[in-house]
Amino acid sequence: MIASVAAQPNSFFSFFEIMAILISLSAVFGWLNMRSFRLPVTIGLMVMSLSLSLALVLAGFIFPSVMEQAHAFLGTIDFDQTLLHGMLGFLLFAGALHINLEDLASQKWVISLLATIGVLVSTALIAVASWLLMGLVGIEMRFIYCLLFGALISPTDPIAVLSILKTLTVPKSLETKIAGESLFNDGVGVVVFLVIFGAAGLDSAHGGGEVSFASIVRLFTQEAIGGAALGLVLGYVGFLMLRAIDEYTVEILTTLAMVAGGYALADRIHVSGPIAMVVAGLLIGNHGRALAMSDTTREHLDLFWELIDEFLNAVLFVLIGLEVMVLTFSRHYLLAALLMIPLVLMARFLSVVLPVGLLSLRRTFTPHAVKILTWGGLRGGISVALALSIPRTLHGELIPEREVILVITYAIVVFSIVVQGLSISSLIERWNPTER
Numbered sequence: 001m002i003a004s005v006a007a008q009p010n011s012f013f014s015f016f017e018i019m020a021i022l023i024s025l026s027a028v029f030g031w032l033n034m035r036s037f038r039l040p041v042t043i044g045l046m047v048m049s050l051s052l053s054l055a056l057v058l059a060g061f062i063f064p065s066v067m068e069q070a071h072a073f074l075g076t077i078d079f080d081q082t083l084l085h086g087m088l089g090f091l092l093f094a095g096a097l098h099i100n101l102e103d104l105a106s107q108k109w110v111i112s113l114l115a116t117i118g119v120l121v122s123t124a125l126i127a128v129a130s131w132l133l134m135g136l137v138g139i140e141m142r143f144i145y146c147l148l149f150g151a152l153i154s155p156t157d158p159i160a161v162l163s164i165l166k167t168l169t170v171p172k173s174l175e176t177k178i179a180g181e182s183l184f185n186d187g188v189g190v191v192v193f194l195v196i197f198g199a200a201g202l203d204s205a206h207g208g209g210e211v212s213f214a215s216i217v218r219l220f221t222q223e224a225i226g227g228a229a230l231g232l233v234l235g236y237v238g239f240l241m242l243r244a245i246d247e248y249t250v251e252i253l254t255t256l257a258m259v260a261g262g263y264a265l266a267d268r269i270h271v272s273g274p275i276a277m278v279v280a281g282l283l284i285g286n287h288g289r290a291l292a293m294s295d296t297t298r299e300h301l302d303l304f305w306e307l308i309d310e311f312l313n314a315v316l317f318v319l320i321g322l323e324v325m326v327l328t329f330s331r332h333y334l335l336a337a338l339l340m341i342p343l344v345l346m347a348r349f350l351s352v353v354l355p356v357g358l359l360s361l362r363r364t365f366t367p368h369a370v371k372i373l374t375w376g377g378l379r380g381g382i383s384v385a386l387a388l389s390i391p392r393t394l395h396g397e398l399i400p401e402r403e404v405i406l407v408i409t410y411a412i413v414v415f416s417i418v419v420q421g422l423s424i425s426s427l428i429e430r431w432n433p434t435e436r
Contacts, residue, residue: 049321089263094309096281113355115185122351126150145401155189157380187275227272231279243292337411368431
């Protein structure tokens with residue numbers, strides 16, 4: 001659950017050592033942050049792990065063995081597998097567990113349009129912008145990889161968003177819009193990513209490079225609708241099991257098995273695990289909490305999943321900070337990354353304006369809702385994991401676009417979490433949105 005270790009018999013670090021290092025770093029950084037800086041926990045952890053990474057890079061110029069060991073450590077961790085097929089299910093279930101279904105239903109059209117039309121519009125805008133920009137800065141990048149980049153960077157990250165929302169005082173309707181969008185648009189974004197992944201010939205599991213309208217519809221149905229159906233089944237079966245007993249230790253174990261087993265099953269039958277976990281979490285967090293749990297079970301269940309959420313978030317954001325050491329930096333890459341940050345923000349703004357503009361014909365929004373949804377649309381570990389899932393080679397030839405996509409994605413994620421995450425609270429206070 002914590003780390004997916006490459007199967008290397010001569011690996012420098014064992015699985016236990018990797019877990020020990022990550023947990024120890026998370027604990028030390030968390031203590032230092034609370035003691036000295038008092039930043040939001042996830043932001044503080046990532047800033048300190050970034051600082052450690054930069055210190056190790058500098059030390060590597062004097063003592064090359066330092067960087068060799070750092071690369072050996074990171075080389076044994078498959079980040080995209082660790083997050084997308086390990087941590088993500090637990091984090092999404094924990095996040096959905098505390099979302100009120102009635103609040104979500106009241107914002108269903110906003111959330112649905114942002115999670116679908118918003119993601120598609122943003123993907124297209126970012127693809128065109130990155131293709132034009134790369135030509136201007138002297139980087140060759142095929143348009144299909146610009147689309148791939150647009151797909152992986154467009155969805156807001158539920159892990160980053162929900163962790164930041166915990167530290168803010170936000171009107172309930174606006175909090176529901178931001179949280180609801182982040183929970184669902186990552187599933188849609190992953191489906192879009194898989195379609196483009198297949199079109200680029202990178203994913204033989206989904207038809208290779210043969211992509212048609214029918215195959216896109218089939219993939220969406222299989223992944224998104226299949227994931228929602230699996231989530232409903234898991235949630236209902238879990239609800240029946242919880243209602244049949246009153247022993248909080250077994251009930252907590254049941255929810256844990258529901259997430260671990262359900263996500264593994266989703267992977268096996270090729271449906272969206274993230275969507276399945278969100279749907280199951282909503283069912284257990286609402287109907288399960290109200291109709292199948294005693295007060296004692298509710299209290300212990302909430303404490304357990306809050307601990308799981310905080311622990312995995314801590315490890316994840318430390319990992320994000322450490323991953324900077326595996327990137328290939330160049331002047332052209334850094335220039336492209338700096339220029340893409342405002343372009344991605346502009347694409348986010350336009351992708352929010354369109355759905356909100358359509359709905360504003362029938363309902364009233366606070367004047368600053370678009371600004372807050374734009375600035376509060378944080379990117380995080382999911383974007384980094386998807387970028388890392390792009391293979392290094394195709395048919396024995398290197399994919400040069402992979403490295404530039406990684407650098408730009410990483411820069412946008414760091415900016416999003418640190419700059420946007422730290423400033424969103426003051427912006428909300430300044431604009432003082434009225435709850436709708």
